[in-house]
Amino acid sequence: MSRLLSGNEEYVRRFNLYRIIEHILLIMLFVVLATTGLVQKFHDLSLSRSIIIGLGGIDSVRHIHHIAGGFFVVLTVQHILVVFTGIIFCKWPPSMLVTYKDVLDALHNVRYYMGLLDSPAMCGRYTYKEKFVYWLILLVGIQMIFTGLFLWFPVGMTKYISGQIIPVSKIIHTNDAMLIFLLIAVWHIYDNVLNPEVFPLNKSIFTGYIKKRRMEEGYPLELKELTGAGNEEAPEPGPDPETGR
Amino acid sequence: MERLITERGGLRALVWMIWVVFIFCLLFSPRPSGSQTADAFEDNEYCLECHGKKGLEKIFSDGDSISAYVNPMAYNRSVHGSFRCTECHKEFADRRHPDRVFSSSFQYRIKASMLCRDCHSEESLKSRVIHDDLFKKESAGEAVICTNCHIAHATVQIASGNVSTSEEKYCLGCHSHDNQMVFKNGEFISLLVNAAEIRESAHRNVGCSDCHFGYSSEDHPRRRFGSERAYRLSSSEICRRCHFNKYAKVSESIHYSLINVGRLDAPTCIDCHGGHPVSSPGRDRLSVVNKCKTCHDDIFNTYSLSVHGDALINMNNKDVPTCIDCHSSHSMKDPYLSEFHNYIPDMCSNCHSNEIIMGKYGLSTEVVKSYLSDFHGLTLSLYKVEAQKRNWSDKPMAVCTDCHGTHDIISMSGADLQVIKDNLLKRCRTCHRDATENFPEAWLSHHKPSLRFSTFVFLVDKFYSIMLPLMVAGMLFLILLQIWRHLVNR
DSSP: OEEEEETTTTEEEEOOOHHHHHHHHHHHHHHEEEEEHHHHHHTTTTHOOOHHHTTTHHHHHHHHHHHHHHHHHHHHHHHHHHHHHHHHHOOOOOSSSSSHHHHHHHHHHHHHHHTTSSSOOOOOOHHHHHHHHHHHHHHHHHHHHHHHHHHSSHHTTTTTSTTHHHHHHHHHHHHHHHHHIIIIIIHHHIIISSSSSTTTTOHHHHHHHHHHHHHHHHHHHHHHHHHHHHOEEEEEEOOOOTOOO | HHHHHHHHHHHHHHHHHHHHHHHHHHHHOOOHHHHHHHHHHHHHEEEEEEHHTTTTTETTSSSSSEEEEHHHHHHHHHHTTTTHHHSGGGGGGGOOOOOOOSHHHHHHHHHHHHHHHHSHHHHHHTGGGGGHHHHHHHTOOOOOOGGGOOOOOOOOOGGGSOOSSSHHHHHHHHHHHHHHOOOTTTEEEEEOOOOOHHHHHHTTTTTTHSSSOOOOOOOOOOOOOSHHHHHHHHHHHGGGGGGGGHHHHHHSHHHHHHTTOTTTSSHHHHHHHHHTTTTOOGGSSHHHHHHHHHHOOHHHHHHSSSSSHHHHHHHHHSSOOOOHHHOOOOSSOOOHHHHHHHHHEEEEEHHTHHHHHHHHTTTOHHHHHHHHSHHHHHHHHHHHHHHTTTTTOOOOOHHHHHOSSOOOOSSTTOOOHHHHHHHHHHTTTTTTTTTTTGGGSSSSSSSSOOOOSSSHHHHHHHHHHHHHHHHHHHHHHHHHHHHHHHHHHH
């Protein structure tokens, strides 16, 4: 386990550089895709029209959206390939898989938040909330990739499928976009920015390190597993893109 | 004594000679004018004993007749008022009244016109350009009748103005006759103006010189045009003096652009509105279509078979659009420009979004809305926003007419669905060349998704409309719970 001392605070390594860069790229693509997509969905708003004009017109907006979509496809495909390769060939623990314990943790925490229990659930490397956000973004993202391709190439796609796939794709694509936007804007931002436990910002995905105190509160099982290895002074292990360990 | 007698005899002879000369001079000297007027008055009084009474007629061999009545007051005010009747009507001198026979009133008037030429020489008449055309006619063998313009017994001095009770009456003095205006290329037009048409026209309260600026009872400038078309184009410029707003629109229209590049057959104001019988074409919608038909015959034929044209022409339906409802009446744009093409949905929506009109025919007013919410309509509406900042996008975007046709729009009700689908595929392929039979299904044909139409689309839409609010509500609930617990812990 890698540790870092900053003042009186002890930090623990949580994400490696690969994950940090991947997350930054995802943020950039999300901003571009959400901006250029939502202005099309809410095209009647004056703000949307100003953005469209500012970006050079609706054709330019769509062009930017398509390019960003192309990068999103690349990012998603490489992520899936890296994860599968890592789990199968490098024996990475599948820490993002949803387990029965996650369901129990969620129910436990609901009861805790309602005041029925005294302590929150003991989570591992990723909490049930983080897994929920991850899987929702991954699955909805894949769905958006396909529906986006249908909308981008309607003539080619309708050679093989009924034409009704186009209006259906439009509904799915735009509603998925709203789903992800709200998930990020409401849930993810609250959890990592406005949440009193991390306020003003959970910086671990940008720095790669997390406060040990925060680790004890949020990921006690992960910390226990790390400290249970009994080698706190061991050198930082080689790059493990999935787990960062 | 003898000498005295001889001197007395010479003096007497001299006195006699003076008397003879005096009497001779008295007899043969010219009469003073006052005496002449008095005589003329006396002479005319004699004629007017009969001709001053209304009802007297001159009957011709062909049965036609003219009034032989002379208005004494009008005659006395006329330029010829100091003349004896017999100075013109010489055959009637010395109170003779020969019985003359004329085959027609026309022949009589020709004969009467010859009298004028006794005093009014050809040179003096030619000094007025207005007579040029008449002399040309005359040299071509046609009869010229002075009284067509100059009223026979009420001729007024031209230079004095107010020659007639109204300008219209004065102008019609000549223009009620079929005189011609000849152009340099040999073309000619009739200068005949139908007074009844003017009285029925929109300009019934407008004076002749209000339009024919520069022309008056005192002035009649001579203008020469190369052709009839050049004259008509020039005449249309008159309209802008009053209708400048319309003229400004026309000057930016496709018709005016064509004229500017030498297509002189493109229509101007009077080609559509007419010259003297000018009217507002909008009053009679069928006449609008017929006016456009003059040049756009092939389009008229197509339109007449369309659902709109059939209703207008065969049923005189006032709700269907005519040419100007889509192309506008004055500022008509080039229909091949994107600037025109992209406003077609707005044109169609004028009627197809109107619940009162559509309600009469059981048609939905949602068609424009459904178009604007789809890809093409949405893109087009954004192109319009962009066009306010920069030029129109060159990318063509399908509008109503690209699927329904332009002038050949057919009714969708009762039409064969397969025919419509096949036609739609053809139209889709105009832009989407590789489109297959599945492709037109991407368009929901203006239908709002429901369990009956586009069921799958409807169900997916419903799923999201329920799931999204539930998810957001769930997230907010959990966040609030978490905050509440945090506050309790503190």
